[in-house]
Amino acid sequence: MRIGEILKILDELKAIFQNEKFPQFVSSIDILIEVMGQIVIEQLSYHVGMSYFFNIYELLEKGLDSFFKDKNSFDFFYNKIERLSLVLGIGTDVAKVIEEAPKEDEIIQEIPENIMEDISLLADFITEAGDNLDSAEAKILHLEKKPNNQEYLDAVFRIMHTLKGSSGFFNLSAMSKLAHNTEDILSQIRIKKLKISPEILEVVLKSIDTLRKLLSQLKDIMYNNPTKPIKIGIIYDLQERCIKGEIVSKETHKIGEILVATGQITQEQLEEALEQQQISKKNIDEEKTTKEQLLDVIKIPTHKLNQLIEFLDELVVSVSMKRFSQLDKITGKVHDWILSIKMFPINNVFSKLYRHIRDISSKCDKQINFIVEGGETLVDKTIIDGIYAPLMHLIRNAIDHGIENVEARKILNKNISGTIKVSASRLGDIVILQVSDDGKGLHREAIIAKAIEKEMLKETKKSFDQLSDQEVFEFIFKPGFSTAKGVTDISGRGVGMDVVKRDVEALRGKVIIESKKDKGTNFTIKLPLSTVEGLVVRIGASRFVIPILDINQIITPKKENLLDVCDEKESCFILAGEVIPIIPLYKFYQINPDVSDPTKAIIIVINFREKKFGLMVDEFLRRQQIVIRDLDIYFNKLPGISGMTILGDGRVGWIIDPSSLINLN
Amino acid sequence: MKRYILIVDDEMLYRELLTVCLDVYNFEVREVESGKEALNFIKTFLPDLIVSDIMMPDMDGFELCKIIKSNPKTKHIKVILFTAMLTAEYEEKAYEAGADSFLNKPFPGSELVYRINELLISR
Numbered sequence: 001m002r003i004g005e006i007l008k009i010l011d012e013l014k015a016i017f018q019n020e021k022f023p024q025f026v027s028s029i030d031i032l033i034e035v036m037g038q039i040v041i042e043q044l045s046y047h048v049g050m051s052y053f054f055n056i057y058e059l060l061e062k063g064l065d066s067f068f069k070d071k072n073s074f075d076f077f078y079n080k081i082e083r084l085s086l087v088l089g090i091g092t093d094v095a096k097v098i099e100e101a102p103k104e105d106e107i108i109q110e111i112p113e114n115i116m117e118d119i120s121l122l123a124d125f126i127t128e129a130g131d132n133l134d135s136a137e138a139k140i141l142h143l144e145k146k147p148n149n150q151e152y153l154d155a156v157f158r159i160m161h162t163l164k165g166s167s168g169f170f171n172l173s174a175m176s177k178l179a180h181n182t183e184d185i186l187s188q189i190r191i192k193k194l195k196i197s198p199e200i201l202e203v204v205l206k207s208i209d210t211l212r213k214l215l216s217q218l219k220d221i222m223y224n225n226p227t228k229p230i231k232i233g234i235i236y237d238l239q240e241r242c243i244k245g246e247i248v249s250k251e252t253h254k255i256g257e258i259l260v261a262t263g264q265i266t267q268e269q270l271e272e273a274l275e276q277q278q279i280s281k282k283n284i285d286e287e288k289t290t291k292e293q294l295l296d297v298i299k300i301p302t303h304k305l306n307q308l309i310e311f312l313d314e315l316v317v318s319v320s321m322k323r324f325s326q327l328d329k330i331t332g333k334v335h336d337w338i339l340s341i342k343m344f345p346i347n348n349v350f351s352k353l354y355r356h357i358r359d360i361s362s363k364c365d366k367q368i369n370f371i372v373e374g375g376e377t378l379v380d381k382t383i384i385d386g387i388y389a390p391l392m393h394l395i396r397n398a399i400d401h402g403i404e405n406v407e408a409r410k411i412l413n414k415n416i417s418g419t420i421k422v423s424a425s426r427l428g429d430i431v432i433l434q435v436s437d438d439g440k441g442l443h444r445e446a447i448i449a450k451a452i453e454k455e456m457l458k459e460t461k462k463s464f465d466q467l468s469d470q471e472v473f474e475f476i477f478k479p480g481f482s483t484a485k486g487v488t489d490i491s492g493r494g495v496g497m498d499v500v501k502r503d504v505e506a507l508r509g510k511v512i513i514e515s516k517k518d519k520g521t522n523f524t525i526k527l528p529l530s531t532v533e534g535l536v537v538r539i540g541a542s543r544f545v546i547p548i549l550d551i552n553q554i555i556t557p558k559k560e561n562l563l564d565v566c567d568e569k570e571s572c573f574i575l576a577g578e579v580i581p582i583i584p585l586y587k588f589y590q591i592n593p594d595v596s597d598p599t600k601a602i603i604i605v606i607n608f609r610e611k612k613f614g615l616m617v618d619e620f621l622r623r624q625q626i627v628i629r630d631l632d633i634y635f636n637k638l639p640g641i642s643g644m645t646i647l648g649d650g651r652v653g654w655i656i657d658p659s660s661l662i663n664l665n
Numbered sequence: 666m667k668r669y670i671l672i673v674d675d676e677m678l679y680r681e682l683l684t685v686c687l688d689v690y691n692f693e694v695r696e697v698e699s700g701k702e703a704l705n706f707i708k709t710f711l712p713d714l715i716v717s718d719i720m721m722p723d724m725d726g727f728e729l730c731k732i733i734k735s736n737p738k739t740k741h742i743k744v745i746l747f748t749a750m751l752t753a754e755y756e757e758k759a760y761e762a763g764a765d766s767f768l769n770k771p772f773p774g775s776e777l778v779y780r781i782n783e784l785l786i787s788r
Contacts, residue, residue: 046771047770047771048678048771050771051679051771052682053771054771054772054774055682055685055773057773058686058773058774058775059686077689080685080689084681084682087678087681088678
């Protein structure tokens with residue numbers, strides 16, 4: 001069952017108790033809701049949180065049982081529940097704040113009548129407002145670091161002002177009021193009546209969140225999707241107190257708690273948090289769909305569109321004048337241009353990460369300095385959609401297990417605040433993302449020991465020193481490798497790293513780990529863009545494409561360089577003193593080759609981790625820019641193939657994924 | 666007759682939870698933070714039963730259990746090990762280490778009490 005459903009049931013239970021006027025029961029339910037909320041916002045770990053939930057629920061059940069036998073006997077159980085809630089730090093003043101909230105604190109908006117005819121106007125408004133809120137949020141987060149930056153403050157102020165106006169135009173009173181209040185808070189800061197503090201920024205962020213929820217509710221209504229009321233009274237309240245200068249740090253620390261306690265968490269927020277909780281494929285998929293919905297309309301800079309139209313004009317002219325030689329050039333340009341339109345800066349992901357990291361690090365007792373670089377790097381939309389979860393996972397691991405606590409860092413003579421750096425850059429056709437920390441690093445020996453224990457490595461007499469670091473670290477990506485034991489003792493890493501690898505591989509990417517004990521760990525994720533440079537090769541009648549980046553060199557070995565290994569004739573060859581195994585692709589895919597003699601065939605030498613392998617093919621045809629298409633599910637079990645493309649001559653080219661191919665061999 | 670139960674867990678929140686829930690059932694509960702503390706504790710006071718987490722720094726639950734079960738003075742103490750790890754291997758290892766019962770976190774208090782009663786009655 002989803003946490004959202006549980007919360008719904010609890011809400012119903014609460015309503016029942018409220019009607020029956022049993023205040024003790026009501027507050028027990030509040031505590032249960034709060035525990036759920038703390039699990040969702042990760043103040044409590046899943047296991048501890050659920051244990052509390054179970055036990056409080058049991059106590060409540062027992063209390064109810066005995067209550068019906070003897071009216072007064074509930075107190076005993078209630079005392080226990082209260083004791084547990086005190087341990088969890090659930091304050092009782094939460095309830096008080098809820099009571100103070102205005103009556104109409106929940107709203108379901110209505111699509112104003114005057115707009116019914118032209119619904120597309122509203123759709124545009126929703127998209128635009130959503131984008132503006134995103135950028136406002138990013139700026140607020142910057143403000144937190146540089147509170148004196150007037151420019152950011154002004155920008156957010158303008159956004160709120162616009163939003164107030166445009167939502168007012170659509171008669172969306174709640175949204176307008178929220179934006180108005182936020183504007184007020186900001187203007188108080190501008191005239192220096194309020195001082196920027198994390199508490200006040202928190203209120204602004206919550207306002208932005210609520211505005212976003214209102215937008216998505218509108219969208220649901222537009223598409224006749226089911227929707228839930230959004231609680232906004234409490235936000236008004238917070239805002240008003242903020243404007244009056246009543247927000248002091250002690251109270252605002254509990255905003256999160258208040259929001260959770262009042263059931264303020266919407267489905268999206270829940271899902272987002274859930275996804276962090278247990279990054280499961282399902283949740284990621286759901287997130288993807290919400291994102292895709294939000295991006296129904298893509299904003300394109302006018303100059304790009306104009307350029308595209310110019311190209312198309314040229315195209316028409318050359319066709320009509322039968323200047324076919326130019327066609328190729330122009331279609332090439334059009335192609336590139338369209339690709340550039342569907343690229344987005346990776347900052348879309350980074351700003352989201354930033355927000356979560358801020359939340360997490362405020363909850364743990366470690367000091368973390370989070371640095372982002374290369375946010376302007378343009379990447380495919382598929383990468384934007386798919387990379388958030390694995391990056392988040394890596395960062396969370398770095399915070400949880402990589403960075404030492406303050407005392408440990410002092411002993412090691414490190415700066416007491418740990419640094420986590422996330423950077424993005426482009427290298428030709430690939431995007432390189434790096435997550436590095438200056439924490440304790442991976443423990444090579446411990447990983448080997450663990451791998452032996454898990455029987456992933458056969459224990460032999462020979463030393464394991466021969467294994468390269470990359471080979472050793474690779475183990476943490478194996479499913480089932482990580483255990484909580486691994487978390488504390490071995491490496492401080494490994495929780496669900498297999499999921500990270502799987503997600504990255506779904507984007508056709510690779511993860512590379514570098515780590516030094518006590519110096520830190522660096523994860524490099526290499527992702528291809530949807531167009532890559534590939535080498536088209538032929539085996540019999542089949543065409544394969546090998547990504548250029550994986551290729552080291554192309555060679556036809558001489559007879560004297562061939563080696564027989566393990567009774568297999570000519571299964572390896574020597575290249576510059578290195579023994580390279582030959583993988584005959586025709587055998588692997590059971591194709592009739594034209595050439596089966598290595599000295600006559602072409603060997604494509606590819607790099608795989610720190611080793612080289614030779615793929616044997618009949619001949620290589622050409623280098624080509626290819627657009628990768630995903631394989632249909634009927635083909636998804638094809639070993640060593642990551643996708644396909646349509647080649648210039650209309651044939652299908654199978655795109656080889658060297659890493660999975662080599663793993664299979 | 667009051668039964669004495671020793672809770673061993675490095676996590677304060679969990680200790681507190683178990684204490685409260687066993688308290689409801691009229692058990693006399695003591696708590697310690699680590700395996701070493703537990704061993705020190707049982708030098709002077711023998712509980713009827715020990716409930717211990719497996720994953721703990723320094724000495725894990727398996728080791729604690731082995732030590733208790735190998736000492737003739739303490740081997741009669743029943744041991745329940747619990748962990749958040751869902752792999753069957755942990756359960757096997759727990760029984761290998763001599764544990765009398767094994768639980769996966771999160772578990773409802775009634776489940777723990779049921780196991781405790783079962784073990785203490787069979788004694």
